[in-house]
Amino acid sequence: MADKLIITAALTGAITIPTQSDKLPYTSEQLVADAVACVKAGAAAVHIHARNPETGQPSSDPDLFAPILAGIRASGVDMIVGTTTGGGMGMLPTERLRVVPRYKPEVASFNLGSMNFSIHPVARRFKPEDYRFGWEQAYAEGTKDFIFRNTFGDMETFAKTMAEHNTKPEFEAYDVGHLYNLRFLLKEKLVQPPFWIQFVLGVLGGLAATPEDLIVMKQTADRLFGAENYRWSVIGVGYPMEFNMAGMAAMMGGHVRVGLEDNIFVGRRQLATNAQLVEKAVRIAREFDRELATPEEARGMLGLKGSAAVNF
Ligand code: KMH
Ligand code: ZN
Numbered sequence: 001m002a003d004k005l006i007i008t009a010a011l012t013g014a015i016t017i018p019t020q021s022d023k024l025p026y027t028s029e030q031l032v033a034d035a036v037a038c039v040k041a042g043a044a045a046v047h048i049h050a051r052n053p054e055t056g057q058p059s060s061d062p063d064l065f066a067p068i069l070a071g072i073r074a075s076g077v078d079m080i081v082g083t084t085t086g087g088g089m090g091m092l093p094t095e096r097l098r099v100v101p102r103y104k105p106e107v108a109s110f111n112l113g114s115m116n117f118s119i120h121p122v123a124r125r126f127k128p129e130d131y132r133f134g135w136e137q138a139y140a141e142g143t144k145d146f147i148f149r150n151t152f153g154d155m156e157t158f159a160k161t162m163a164e165h166n167t168k169p170e171f172e173a174y175d176v177g178h179l180y181n182l183r184f185l186l187k188e189k190l191v192q193p194p195f196w197i198q199f200v201l202g203v204l205g206g207l208a209a210t211p212e213d214l215i216v217m218k219q220t221a222d223r224l225f226g227a228e229n230y231r232w233s234v235i236g237v238g239y240p241m242e243f244n245m246a247g248m249a250a251m252m253g254g255h256v257r258v259g260l261e262d263n264i265f266v267g268r269r270q271l272a273t274n275a276q277l278v279e280k281a282v283r284i285a286r287e288f289d290r291e292l293a294t295p296e297e298a299r300g301m302l303g304l305k306g307s308a309a310v311n312f
Helices: 028-041 062-075 093-097 099-103 136-145 152-164 176-187 211-225 241-252 274-287 295-302
Strands: 007-010 045-048 080-083 107-111 168-173 195-201 230-236 255-258 265-267
Touching (some): 007 028, 007 274, 028 062, 028 274, 045 062, 062 080, 062 099, 080 099, 093 099, 093 152, 099 152, 107 152, 152 168, 152 176, 168 176, 176 195, 195 211, 211 230, 211 241, 230 241, 241 255, 241 274, 265 274
Parallel strands (some): 007 045, 007 255, 045 080, 080 107, 230 255
16 A cells, blocks of 8 residues: 655745746745645645745845744644755855754755756746846856755765754755765765655756656665665656656655746646645545645654754
8 A cells, every 4th residue: 555645845946937937936925825825735745945035036044944934833834844955056065054953844855966957948938138037047047057066075964964953854866876875875874764765857967857767766766775765756847747757656656746946837838836736736646546644644654853843
Protein backbone atom coordinates (compact mmCIF):
# COMPACT_ATOMS: atom_id res chain seq x y z
CA MET A 1 0.00 0.00 0.00
CA ALA A 2 1.48 3.34 -1.06
CA ASP A 3 2.20 6.08 1.46
CA LYS A 4 -0.22 8.90 1.86
CA LEU A 5 0.95 11.57 -0.57
CA ILE A 6 2.75 14.66 0.71
CA ILE A 7 2.20 17.80 -1.35
CA THR A 8 4.69 20.60 -0.87
CA ALA A 9 3.85 24.07 -2.18
CA ALA A 10 6.85 26.12 -3.30
CA LEU A 11 5.34 29.57 -3.25
CA THR A 12 7.80 31.95 -4.89
CA GLY A 13 11.41 30.70 -5.14
CA ALA A 14 14.14 32.71 -6.76
CA ILE A 15 13.90 31.71 -10.41
CA THR A 16 10.44 32.97 -11.32
CA ILE A 17 10.48 36.71 -12.02
CA PRO A 18 7.45 38.91 -11.26
CA THR A 19 7.10 39.86 -14.93
CA GLN A 20 6.28 36.22 -15.74
CA SER A 21 3.15 36.22 -13.57
CA ASP A 22 1.22 38.83 -11.62
CA LYS A 23 0.13 35.96 -9.35
CA LEU A 24 3.65 35.46 -7.98
CA PRO A 25 3.61 36.37 -4.27
CA TYR A 26 6.54 38.34 -2.89
CA THR A 27 5.35 40.39 0.10
CA SER A 28 5.03 38.65 3.44
CA GLU A 29 1.26 39.20 3.40
CA GLN A 30 0.95 37.59 -0.04
CA LEU A 31 3.21 34.69 0.95
CA VAL A 32 1.29 33.98 4.15
CA ALA A 33 -2.05 34.14 2.32
CA ASP A 34 -0.76 31.74 -0.34
CA ALA A 35 0.68 29.35 2.26
CA VAL A 36 -2.66 29.17 4.05
CA ALA A 37 -4.61 28.76 0.79
CA CYS A 38 -2.31 25.96 -0.35
CA VAL A 39 -2.67 24.04 2.91
CA LYS A 40 -6.44 24.46 2.79
CA ALA A 41 -6.29 23.06 -0.76
CA GLY A 42 -4.38 19.95 0.39
CA ALA A 43 -0.68 20.74 0.80
CA ALA A 44 1.03 19.47 3.94
CA ALA A 45 4.18 21.55 3.58
CA VAL A 46 5.32 24.87 2.19
CA HIS A 47 8.79 25.78 0.90
CA ILE A 48 9.68 29.37 1.67
CA HIS A 49 11.98 31.88 -0.01
CA ALA A 50 12.00 35.57 0.89
CA ARG A 51 11.95 38.50 -1.49
CA ASN A 52 12.30 42.24 -1.14
CA PRO A 53 8.69 43.32 -0.55
CA GLU A 54 9.09 46.48 -2.66
CA THR A 55 10.78 45.01 -5.72
CA GLY A 56 10.14 41.26 -5.60
CA GLN A 57 13.88 40.60 -5.80
CA PRO A 58 14.99 37.30 -4.17
CA SER A 59 16.89 37.80 -0.92
CA SER A 60 18.59 35.65 1.70
CA ASP A 61 18.23 38.32 4.41
CA PRO A 62 16.95 36.41 7.47
CA ASP A 63 15.05 39.52 8.57
CA LEU A 64 12.85 39.22 5.49
CA PHE A 65 11.88 35.68 6.52
CA ALA A 66 10.67 36.88 9.95
CA PRO A 67 7.28 38.36 8.95
CA ILE A 68 6.57 35.42 6.65
CA LEU A 69 7.28 32.81 9.32
CA ALA A 70 5.52 34.82 12.03
CA GLY A 71 2.52 35.37 9.76
CA ILE A 72 2.22 31.66 9.04
CA ARG A 73 2.41 30.94 12.76
CA ALA A 74 -0.19 33.62 13.53
CA SER A 75 -2.57 32.18 10.93
CA GLY A 76 -3.13 29.21 13.25
CA VAL A 77 -3.11 26.89 10.23
CA ASP A 78 -0.84 23.91 10.83
CA MET A 79 1.72 23.17 8.12
CA ILE A 80 5.30 21.98 7.76
CA VAL A 81 7.36 25.08 7.02
CA GLY A 82 10.56 24.39 5.13
CA THR A 83 12.96 27.19 4.36
CA THR A 84 15.28 27.40 1.41
CA THR A 85 19.01 27.35 1.88
CA GLY A 86 19.43 27.46 -1.89
CA GLY A 87 18.50 31.10 -2.23
CA GLY A 88 19.23 32.56 -5.64
CA MET A 89 21.81 34.19 -7.87
CA GLY A 90 24.45 36.26 -6.10
CA MET A 91 23.93 34.77 -2.62
CA LEU A 92 26.83 33.13 -0.83
CA PRO A 93 26.34 29.71 0.80
CA THR A 94 27.06 31.22 4.24
CA GLU A 95 24.33 33.81 3.64
CA ARG A 96 21.86 31.19 2.41
CA LEU A 97 22.37 29.05 5.51
CA ARG A 98 21.64 31.81 8.07
CA VAL A 99 17.93 30.96 8.33
CA VAL A 100 18.71 27.56 9.86
CA PRO A 101 20.40 28.63 13.14
CA ARG A 102 18.09 31.63 13.40
CA TYR A 103 14.71 29.91 12.89
CA LYS A 104 15.54 26.20 13.42
CA PRO A 105 12.90 25.10 10.89
CA GLU A 106 11.56 21.56 10.74
CA VAL A 107 12.88 21.21 7.19
CA ALA A 108 15.35 23.10 5.02
CA SER A 109 16.48 22.51 1.47
CA PHE A 110 19.94 21.01 1.00
CA ASN A 111 21.27 21.26 -2.55
CA LEU A 112 23.47 18.34 -3.47
CA GLY A 113 25.99 19.82 -5.86
CA SER A 114 27.24 22.77 -7.85
CA MET A 115 25.80 23.49 -11.27
CA ASN A 116 25.15 26.23 -13.80
CA PHE A 117 21.52 26.78 -12.73
CA SER A 118 20.16 28.84 -15.58
CA ILE A 119 16.92 30.55 -16.57
CA HIS A 120 18.52 32.79 -19.21
CA PRO A 121 16.19 31.63 -22.05
CA VAL A 122 13.30 33.20 -20.07
CA ALA A 123 14.80 36.62 -20.83
CA ARG A 124 14.26 36.05 -24.57
CA ARG A 125 10.49 36.09 -24.02
CA PHE A 126 10.43 39.73 -22.91
CA LYS A 127 11.37 43.08 -24.42
CA PRO A 128 13.31 45.45 -22.13
CA GLU A 129 10.19 47.60 -21.69
CA ASP A 130 8.11 44.58 -20.59
CA TYR A 131 9.87 44.14 -17.24
CA ARG A 132 8.00 45.25 -14.13
CA PHE A 133 11.16 45.81 -12.04
CA GLY A 134 14.61 47.09 -12.93
CA TRP A 135 16.55 44.08 -11.61
CA GLU A 136 14.73 41.37 -13.54
CA GLN A 137 16.34 41.44 -16.99
CA ALA A 138 19.93 41.41 -15.72
CA TYR A 139 19.01 38.73 -13.16
CA ALA A 140 17.47 36.39 -15.74
CA GLU A 141 20.22 36.98 -18.33
CA GLY A 142 22.93 36.71 -15.66
CA THR A 143 22.00 33.13 -14.80
CA LYS A 144 23.70 32.11 -18.07
CA ASP A 145 26.95 32.32 -16.09
CA PHE A 146 25.56 31.62 -12.63
CA ILE A 147 27.32 28.85 -10.79
CA PHE A 148 25.00 27.63 -8.06
CA ARG A 149 27.68 26.85 -5.53
CA ASN A 150 27.30 23.77 -3.34
CA THR A 151 30.84 22.42 -2.90
CA PHE A 152 31.71 19.47 -0.67
CA GLY A 153 32.98 22.02 1.84
CA ASP A 154 29.66 23.88 1.72
CA MET A 155 27.69 20.66 2.01
CA GLU A 156 29.71 19.61 5.06
CA THR A 157 28.85 22.92 6.76
CA PHE A 158 25.18 22.67 5.76
CA ALA A 159 24.98 19.08 7.08
CA LYS A 160 26.57 19.93 10.42
CA THR A 161 24.43 23.05 10.90
CA MET A 162 21.18 21.25 10.08
CA ALA A 163 22.12 18.37 12.41
CA GLU A 164 22.92 20.82 15.20
CA HIS A 165 19.48 22.42 14.96
CA ASN A 166 17.58 19.19 14.28
CA THR A 167 16.40 20.53 10.92
CA LYS A 168 15.63 17.75 8.45
CA PRO A 169 17.48 18.24 5.17
CA GLU A 170 15.29 18.10 2.10
CA PHE A 171 17.91 16.93 -0.38
CA GLU A 172 17.57 18.55 -3.80
CA ALA A 173 19.05 16.31 -6.52
CA TYR A 174 19.14 17.76 -10.03
CA ASP A 175 21.24 15.07 -11.60
CA VAL A 176 22.38 11.50 -11.03
CA GLY A 177 25.78 12.67 -9.76
CA HIS A 178 24.05 14.51 -6.93
CA LEU A 179 22.83 11.18 -5.57
CA TYR A 180 26.43 9.98 -5.54
CA ASN A 181 27.33 13.15 -3.63
CA LEU A 182 24.68 12.22 -1.07
CA ARG A 183 26.14 8.73 -0.81
CA PHE A 184 29.54 10.31 -0.12
CA LEU A 185 28.02 12.44 2.67
CA LEU A 186 26.46 9.26 4.07
CA LYS A 187 29.79 7.42 4.02
CA GLU A 188 31.37 10.37 5.82
CA LYS A 189 28.59 10.08 8.44
CA LEU A 190 27.59 13.69 7.82
CA VAL A 191 23.97 12.72 7.11
CA GLN A 192 21.69 10.00 8.45
CA PRO A 193 18.98 8.02 6.66
CA PRO A 194 16.07 7.86 6.22
CA PHE A 195 16.43 10.66 3.68
CA TRP A 196 13.87 13.05 2.24
CA ILE A 197 14.87 13.64 -1.38
CA GLN A 198 13.41 15.91 -4.04
CA PHE A 199 14.24 14.82 -7.58
CA VAL A 200 14.44 18.24 -9.27
CA LEU A 201 13.86 17.74 -12.98
CA GLY A 202 13.71 20.32 -15.73
CA VAL A 203 16.23 22.92 -14.56
CA LEU A 204 18.53 24.05 -17.37
CA GLY A 205 21.86 22.71 -16.16
CA GLY A 206 20.41 19.47 -14.78
CA LEU A 207 18.34 16.50 -15.95
CA ALA A 208 15.12 17.02 -17.89
CA ALA A 209 11.60 16.41 -16.56
CA THR A 210 10.94 13.24 -18.52
CA PRO A 211 9.70 9.82 -17.37
CA GLU A 212 13.08 8.32 -18.30
CA ASP A 213 14.99 10.84 -16.20
CA LEU A 214 12.70 10.35 -13.21
CA ILE A 215 13.10 6.59 -13.43
CA VAL A 216 16.89 6.80 -13.66
CA MET A 217 16.92 8.96 -10.51
CA LYS A 218 14.63 6.57 -8.65
CA GLN A 219 16.56 3.47 -9.72
CA THR A 220 19.88 5.10 -8.80
CA ALA A 221 18.59 6.15 -5.38
CA ASP A 222 17.19 2.65 -4.77
CA ARG A 223 20.57 1.15 -5.64
CA LEU A 224 22.63 3.60 -3.59
CA PHE A 225 20.47 3.86 -0.47
CA GLY A 226 17.85 1.07 -0.60
CA ALA A 227 14.21 1.98 -1.28
CA GLU A 228 13.37 1.59 2.43
CA ASN A 229 15.91 4.24 3.44
CA TYR A 230 14.43 7.27 1.74
CA ARG A 231 11.22 8.95 0.68
CA TRP A 232 11.13 10.96 -2.50
CA SER A 233 9.17 13.74 -4.06
CA VAL A 234 9.47 15.22 -7.52
CA ILE A 235 9.71 18.78 -8.81
CA GLY A 236 8.92 19.10 -12.50
CA VAL A 237 10.01 22.53 -13.64
CA GLY A 238 7.78 24.20 -16.23
CA TYR A 239 4.42 23.34 -17.76
CA PRO A 240 3.18 20.68 -18.31
CA MET A 241 6.20 18.96 -16.75
CA GLU A 242 5.15 19.86 -13.21
CA PHE A 243 1.99 17.81 -13.64
CA ASN A 244 3.49 15.05 -15.76
CA MET A 245 5.96 14.42 -12.95
CA ALA A 246 3.20 14.69 -10.35
CA GLY A 247 1.27 11.97 -12.18
CA MET A 248 4.29 9.71 -12.27
CA ALA A 249 5.05 10.27 -8.59
CA ALA A 250 1.43 9.54 -7.70
CA MET A 251 1.66 6.25 -9.63
CA MET A 252 5.09 5.29 -8.35
CA GLY A 253 4.54 5.89 -4.64
CA GLY A 254 6.43 9.19 -4.50
CA HIS A 255 5.39 12.64 -3.33
CA VAL A 256 4.81 15.89 -5.18
CA ARG A 257 5.96 19.48 -5.11
CA VAL A 258 4.12 22.15 -7.08
CA GLY A 259 4.08 25.94 -6.91
CA LEU A 260 4.98 29.15 -8.67
CA GLU A 261 8.65 28.64 -7.82
CA ASP A 262 8.68 25.86 -10.41
CA ASN A 263 5.82 26.50 -12.85
CA ILE A 264 3.36 29.33 -13.49
CA PHE A 265 0.67 27.58 -15.55
CA VAL A 266 -2.25 25.36 -14.54
CA GLY A 267 -3.39 24.78 -18.14
CA ARG A 268 -2.13 25.80 -21.56
CA ARG A 269 -1.24 29.54 -21.30
CA GLN A 270 -3.41 29.73 -18.15
CA LEU A 271 -1.59 31.55 -15.38
CA ALA A 272 -2.22 29.99 -11.98
CA THR A 273 -2.26 30.92 -8.34
CA ASN A 274 -0.31 28.69 -6.00
CA ALA A 275 -3.57 27.27 -4.63
CA GLN A 276 -4.75 26.33 -8.14
CA LEU A 277 -1.51 24.41 -8.69
CA VAL A 278 -2.08 22.51 -5.44
CA GLU A 279 -5.71 21.84 -6.38
CA LYS A 280 -4.56 20.25 -9.63
CA ALA A 281 -2.00 18.11 -7.79
CA VAL A 282 -4.79 17.00 -5.44
CA ARG A 283 -6.96 15.99 -8.41
CA ILE A 284 -4.07 13.96 -9.82
CA ALA A 285 -3.46 12.24 -6.47
CA ARG A 286 -7.14 11.35 -6.19
CA GLU A 287 -7.20 9.89 -9.72
CA PHE A 288 -4.45 7.52 -8.64
CA ASP A 289 -6.16 6.66 -5.35
CA ARG A 290 -3.50 8.30 -3.25
CA GLU A 291 -4.79 9.76 -0.04
CA LEU A 292 -3.26 13.05 1.04
CA ALA A 293 -1.01 13.28 4.08
CA THR A 294 -1.95 15.90 6.64
CA PRO A 295 0.91 17.99 8.06
CA GLU A 296 0.96 15.82 11.18
CA GLU A 297 0.96 12.59 9.16
CA ALA A 298 3.74 13.95 6.97
CA ARG A 299 5.78 14.81 10.09
CA GLY A 300 5.48 11.21 11.20
CA MET A 301 6.48 9.87 7.79
CA LEU A 302 9.51 12.17 7.53
CA GLY A 303 10.56 11.97 11.18
CA LEU A 304 10.32 15.70 11.82
CA LYS A 305 10.77 17.30 15.22
CA GLY A 306 7.41 19.11 15.17
CA SER A 307 6.34 22.72 14.96
CA ALA A 308 6.77 23.30 18.71
CA ALA A 309 10.55 22.94 18.31
CA VAL A 310 11.12 25.69 15.75
CA ASN A 311 12.25 29.21 16.59
CA PHE A 312 9.57 31.40 15.05
N1 KMH B 1 14.19 26.29 -7.31
C1 KMH B 1 14.08 24.86 -7.33
C2 KMH B 1 14.24 24.31 -8.69
C3 KMH B 1 16.21 25.59 -3.00
O1 KMH B 1 15.36 26.41 -2.70
O2 KMH B 1 17.10 25.24 -2.23
C4 KMH B 1 14.98 24.20 -6.36
C5 KMH B 1 14.94 24.71 -4.96
C6 KMH B 1 16.23 24.93 -4.33
O3 KMH B 1 13.89 24.88 -4.40
ZN1 ZN C 1 13.47 26.81 -3.47
